[in-house]
Amino acid sequence: MTLFSKASSTHSFSNLSTISTKTIIQMNDVWASYDAKNYVLKEITLSINSGTNYAIVGQSGSGKTTLLKLINGMMTPSKGQIRVDYQIPNTKNDKFKKSLSKIGYIPQNLGLVKNISVIDNILIGALPRISKVKSFFKIFPQNEINEAEKILHLVGLEGKRDRKTYMLSGGEKRRVAIARALMQKPVLLLADEIVSELDHVTAREIMDLIADAQKKFNLTAVMVHHDIQLGLKYANRVAVIKEGQKILELGVEGDKIVDFQSGNTSQQEILELYNTNES
Ligand SMILES: Nc1ncnc2c1ncn2[C@@H]1O[C@H](COP(=O)(O)OP(=O)(O)O)[C@@H](O)[C@H]1O
Numbered sequence: 001m002t003l004f005s006k007a008s009s010t011h012s013f014s015n016l017s018t019i020s021t022k023t024i025i026q027m028n029d030v031w032a033s034y035d036a037k038n039y040v041l042k043e044i045t046l047s048i049n050s051g052t053n054y055a056i057v058g059q060s061g062s063g064k065t066t067l068l069k070l071i072n073g074m075m076t077p078s079k080g081q082i083r084v085d086y087q088i089p090n091t092k093n094d095k096f097k098k099s100l101s102k103i104g105y106i107p108q109n110l111g112l113v114k115n116i117s118v119i120d121n122i123l124i125g126a127l128p129r130i131s132k133v134k135s136f137f138k139i140f141p142q143n144e145i146n147e148a149e150k151i152l153h154l155v156g157l158e159g160k161r162d163r164k165t166y167m168l169s170g171g172e173k174r175r176v177a178i179a180r181a182l183m184q185k186p187v188l189l190l191a192d193e194i195v196s197e198l199d200h201v202t203a204r205e206i207m208d209l210i211a212d213a214q215k216k217f218n219l220t221a222v223m224v225h226h227d228i229q230l231g232l233k234y235a236n237r238v239a240v241i242k243e244g245q246k247i248l249e250l251g252v253e254g255d256k257i258v259d260f261q262s263g264n265t266s267q268q269e270i271l272e273l274y275n276t277n278e279s
């Protein structure tokens with residue numbers, strides 16, 4: 001019996017879960033530079049499975065934002081290979097641009113339009129789906145408005161539908177940015193330090209909201225954090241970046257923190273290492 005016929009004969013709906021283990025992001029020995037001289041990312045190799053909540057943590061300037069820009073094609077690597085859903089990310093490539101609507105990217109400054117309403121900011125997420133003319137005049141079909149209202153509810157902003165976005169609190173603005181990303185119907189959510197400037201309680205609320213949305217829509221999330229504890233609390237995997245290199249890749253298994261990169265670092269060593277980096 002060939003492998004193929006064996007696989008197909010044992011295939012049933014009950015093992016469809018195997019589909020969710022496919023790699024959605026693959027980086028092999030990736031190097032990145034802004035000036036073709038100094039590398040701000042070096043030797044980055046990582047693999048992110050579909051459905052994972054993946055965190056990237058590291059000090060300021062370690063290369064976290066650059067890593068997200070490589071994933072959404074805003075930047076291309078100097079060396080090495082990246083595949084996002086089997087495609088080479090590059091915003092100048094038309095084929096990739098089409099699939100870009102499947103990537104909900106929330107930049108560190110959130111990228112909201114301040115002087116328009118909450119609902120109008122959310123509707124921006126639908127722009128790639130509507131015709132060029134309608135999109136130019138921002139005329140949205142009723143079904144998209146209904147969808148935006150559902151998402152408005154989901155992120156807990158139903159009372160703020162027509163409020164101008166600049167009037168919102170920091171936590172509420174983040175809810176709008178999440179809602180706009182969800183409006184894209186993304187398969188991948190990228191968020192750059194979305195909770196860094198928030199107090200602990202609000203940060204947890206926003207992280208819980210993302211975790212719920214991730215489950216509901218079966219998303220893969222790649223989130224940049226400053227705080228390793230936050231990463232470990234919410235993520236399946238945490239990549240620690242130091243001076244452009246991935247020095248650890250951690251995961252929580254039961255009550256243990258496991259280093260998947262070397263496989264033999266103790267929890268104490270990991271936390272000490274991280275604390276040393278921060279000081
Ligand atoms: N547009 C840019 N031009 C030149 N250098 C940059 C640019 N953006 C970031 N860098 C440099 O690249 C390095 C990594 O930056 P970044 O990815 O923003 O780090 P992080 O997000 O971890 O703070 C830093 O040394 C930073 O100064």
Ligand SMILES: [Mg+2]
Pocket residue numbers: 064065066108192
């Ligand atoms: Mg950054």
